[in-house]
Amino acid sequence: MFTGIIQDVGEIARAEQRGGDLRLEVRVQKLDLKRQAIGDSIAVSGVCLTVVAFGDRTFLADLSRETLALTTAGSWRTGERVNLEPALRAGDALGGHLVSGHVDGIGEILSGSSDGRSERFTLRAPAELARFIARKGSVALDGVSLTVNGVQGACFDVNLIPHTRQVTTLGAWRAGVRVNLEIDVIARYAERLMSVAS
Numbered sequence: 001m002f003t004g005i006i007q008d009v010g011e012i013a014r015a016e017q018r019g020g021d022l023r024l025e026v027r028v029q030k031l032d033l034k035r036q037a038i039g040d041s042i043a044v045s046g047v048c049l050t051v052v053a054f055g056d057r058t059f060l061a062d063l064s065r066e067t068l069a070l071t072t073a074g075s076w077r078t079g080e081r082v083n084l085e086p087a088l089r090a091g092d093a094l095g096g097h098l099v100s101g102h103v104d105g106i107g108e109i110l111s112g113s114s115d116g117r118s119e120r121f122t123l124r125a126p127a128e129l130a131r132f133i134a135r136k137g138s139v140a141l142d143g144v145s146l147t148v149n150g151v152q153g154a155c156f157d158v159n160l161i162p163h164t165r166q167v168t169t170l171g172a173w174r175a176g177v178r179v180n181l182e183i184d185v186i187a188r189y190a191e192r193l194m195s196v197a198s
Contacts, residue, residue: 001088002043004096004145006168007031008084012076013058022063025055031084033059041087041101046143046180047071048101071103071180081169083143096145097138098185105129107141107181109173110155118159121173125181130154132183132191140182144168
């Protein structure tokens with residue numbers, strides 16, 4: 001599990017196709033890789049990846065076809081900046097909300113505008129996920145825990161405060177950008193319980 005509180009912004013050092021799958025090498029800046037071990041999970045722009053090897057200030061991870069189909073990871077290129085968060089450890093502060101790192105789909109930024117010192121963005125969710133997004137609920141976008149400010153159909157709004165724009169990749173958001181979207185885990189389980197009960 002993760003919290004959606006980004007601890008580092010890294011970059012894709014290498015992306016290598018391997019029989020339909022993808023192996024990524026991710027370079028970190030501040031993340032202490034000495035605290036990580038092979039088999040540990042690190043969320044990369046919201047995608048939970050398993051560390052399979054380490055390099056010099058880098059870690060390697062393999063991405064399956066399923067992951068590539070449901071996330072933006074298939075379009076990542078060398079030099080692309082990515083949000084990084086290691087898995088939550090017992091005793092860590094839960095500053096955002098519970099995030100699994102299992103991306104549900106890809107959202108698209110429709111527009112952005114100034115809102116005081118913040119930036120307000122409108123995004124469109126895939127139609128099948130829209131019912132899980134509620135005003136004042138939580139979503140994870142590219143791994144960042146955000147509060148939903150408003151909802152209209154499949155579209156929803158979030159505000160980015162200056163700090164979030166400075167310490168994540170979200171400062172580069174603009175219309176047309178595609179983002180990894182994870183709905184709130186509680187909404188996912190509530191929907192499943194209701195479908196089994198009916």
